[in-house]
Amino acid sequence: MSFDARTCSLDALCASMLDRHRDTIGVQKPEFALRKLKVIVTAALDLSNRKGFQAMSLRDLSLASGVSMGGLYAYFDSKTTLLKMILTEVTAAVKRSLSDPPAEVAADPRAHLLWLIDTHVRMTEEMLPWFTFAFMEAKNFPAEERRMATDSEELTEAYLAGAIAAGVRSGVFRADTSPLLPALIKPLLQDWYVKRAKYRRRGVKMQTYIETVQAISVAACDAH
Amino acid sequence: MSFDARTCSLDALCASMLDRHRDTIGVQKPEFALRKLKVIVTAALDLSNRKGFQAMSLRDLSLASGVSMGGLYAYFDSKTTLLKMILTEVTAAVKRSLSDPPAEVAADPRAHLLWLIDTHVRMTEEMLPWFTFAFMEAKNFPAEERRMATDSEELTEAYLAGAIAAGVRSGVFRADTSPLLPALIKPLLQDWYVKRAKYRRRGVKMQTYIETVQAISVAACDAH
DNA sequence: CATTTTTTCGAGCGATCGCTCGAAAAATTG
DNA sequence: CAATTTTTCGAGCGATCGCTCGAAAAAATG
Numbered sequence: 001m002s003f004d005a006r007t008c009s010l011d012a013l014c015a016s017m018l019d020r021h022r023d024t025i026g027v028q029k030p031e032f033a034l035r036k037l038k039v040i041v042t043a044a045l046d047l048s049n050r051k052g053f054q055a056m057s058l059r060d061l062s063l064a065s066g067v068s069m070g071g072l073y074a075y076f077d078s079k080t081t082l083l084k085m086i087l088t089e090v091t092a093a094v095k096r097s098l099s100d101p102p103a104e105v106a107a108d109p110r111a112h113l114l115w116l117i118d119t120h121v122r123m124t125e126e127m128l129p130w131f132t133f134a135f136m137e138a139k140n141f142p143a144e145e146r147r148m149a150t151d152s153e154e155l156t157e158a159y160l161a162g163a164i165a166a167g168v169r170s171g172v173f174r175a176d177t178s179p180l181l182p183a184l185i186k187p188l189l190q191d192w193y194v195k196r197a198k199y200r201r202r203g204v205k206m207q208t209y210i211e212t213v214q215a216i217s218v219a220a221c222d223a224h
Numbered sequence: 225m226s227f228d229a230r231t232c233s234l235d236a237l238c239a240s241m242l243d244r245h246r247d248t249i250g251v252q253k254p255e256f257a258l259r260k261l262k263v264i265v266t267a268a269l270d271l272s273n274r275k276g277f278q279a280m281s282l283r284d285l286s287l288a289s290g291v292s293m294g295g296l297y298a299y300f301d302s303k304t305t306l307l308k309m310i311l312t313e314v315t316a317a318v319k320r321s322l323s324d325p326p327a328e329v330a331a332d333p334r335a336h337l338l339w340l341i342d343t344h345v346r347m348t349e350e351m352l353p354w355f356t357f358a359f360m361e362a363k364n365f366p367a368e369e370r371r372m373a374t375d376s377e378e379l380t381e382a383y384l385a386g387a388i389a390a391g392v393r394s395g396v397f398r399a400d401t402s403p404l405l406p407a408l409i410k411p412l413l414q415d416w417y418v419k420r421a422k423y424r425r426r427g428v429k430m431q432t433y434i435e436t437v438q439a440i441s442v443a444a445c446d447a448h
Numbered sequence: 449c450a451t452t453t454t455t456t457c458g459a460g461c462g463a464t465c466g467c468t469c470g471a472a473a474a475a476t477t478g
Numbered sequence: 479c480a481a482t483t484t485t486t487c488g489a490g491c492g493a494t495c496g497c498t499c500g501a502a503a504a505a506a507t508g
Contacts, residue, residue, distance in 0.1 A: 029454080029455090052363070052364035054278045054279045059496095067457095068456060068457045069457080069458065070457055070499080071455080071456055071457065074456085078496080139276070140276035140279060181440075183415070183419075184436065187414065188408055188411060191410075208404070212405075215402065216402075216408060216443075220440045251484080252484065253475095256475095256485070281465065282465085292486060292488060293468090295486055301467095
């Protein structure tokens with residue numbers, strides 16, 4: 001299936017969070033819970049992305065979200081749990097969005113590679129604060145949460161590697177394509193959200209960015 | 225001049241720090257000061273890169289370096305000053321290493337581009353913990369220090385852009401080379417230190433990495 | 449509307465933070 | 479070796495941290 005932005009909306013992601021943790025979340029009524037959770041998560045991503053997750057105090061979060069200190073703890077039992085909840089949704093969204101390409105795309109390695117690049121950039125654009133949070137903060141996370149982030153990154157790289165390997169086998173990509181290529185396409189994809197402010201400042205359109213990364217990637221492996 | 229690893233050693237960088245801040249550093253004798261400063265900086269980079277600069281407490285730093293709390297403040301007057309001192313050395317090292325290529329390299333745009341890539345990777349390898357600190361932590365820095373980091377990044381990109389523009393003018397690079405190319409070579413260079421652990425785990429040699437990034441970059445702009 | 453349940457609140461707890469400062473230890477000097 | 483300077487030390491200060499919990503407010507119930 002092609003990329004569906006609706007499954008990456010704030011609403012959808014918070015609803016999923018609520019569902020995944022309905023046993024530990026103290027608020028019973030979904031309409032109450034969803035409304036507040038969205039406010040909390042929005043504020044948490046914003047504060048974290050500006051000062052770092054560690055530097056975001058729960059008093060900051062309380063003030064920014066308008067939810068009292070005690071109120072916050074109806075949604076998570078520790079600051080680390082909040083981190084894990086957000087991280088879980090990001091990694092799930094990555095897998096959901098990249099795992100099943102349209103049939104006609106999956107059959108064609110070059111199309112598959114182009115599709116992965118296109119979908120990844122669109123997904124990160126849609127979930128910008130989530131990705132900024134999950135992968136720029138990752139190195140300061142506790143061990144278990146850091147592992148979640150790196151596993152998710154390696155999964156993306158594995159999808160790229162799969163498409164490229166298939167292309168090499170079928171002859172549309174050169175046999176001497178560098179084995180480092182999948183690892184190096186990854187930072188090209190990540191730059192869209194890591195340096196988002198720079199590209200915005202320069203007026204770079206998402207479509208231009210996608211096509212440039214696609215061109216660089218294909219030029220590095222295409223058999224001409 | 226070509227890349228000189230000696231100017232990027234711990235000794236050289238700490239000596240430079242000492243010189244730059246000799247008026248605010250309370251320890252008079254250089255032999256005392258340099259020895260301790262090296263220990264402090266080494267520990268600070270290590271702790272910061274594992275837990276984040278914000279999360280590194282000065283008590284952690286005191287314990288890891290073997291220098292007492294009070295002793296630390298003979299070298300900086302605040303935690304932010306320590307940050308700024310390290311950042312200053314990194315940005316100076318970038319400018320020093322990349323600003324003047326050998327004459328025969330500067331005259332040839334393709335050689336210049338290859339040289340910038342080679343030199344950047346070698347420099348970041350030599351100063352690995354410094355770069356990890358300066359650019360992975362940057363987004364959580366106070367405004368002024370964050371600006372230092374981004375300015376340094378833009379300087380590197382400007383060097384790449386200069387070499388590529390010269391190549392386009394002289395016809396060795398295609399006229400329709402993407403204007404995004406310099407911005408996108410940057411994350412390829414950064415991946416060497418951002419994901420250093422991954423490349424080490426996979427046994428990727430620095431020379432292989434350099435050559436692959438060079439090949440991808442040239443393939444994206446070469447006139448064939 | 450009285451009662452019960454659910455949600456929200458924020459002052460307060462112990463721990464830890466960046467940082468200071470007077471005294472001890474070490475090195476230098478005459 | 480006594481006197482002086484330089485270096486090192488760590489307990490303690492006020493502020494802030496993550497987190498708790500009993501009470502108030504709001505909503506649902508009968």
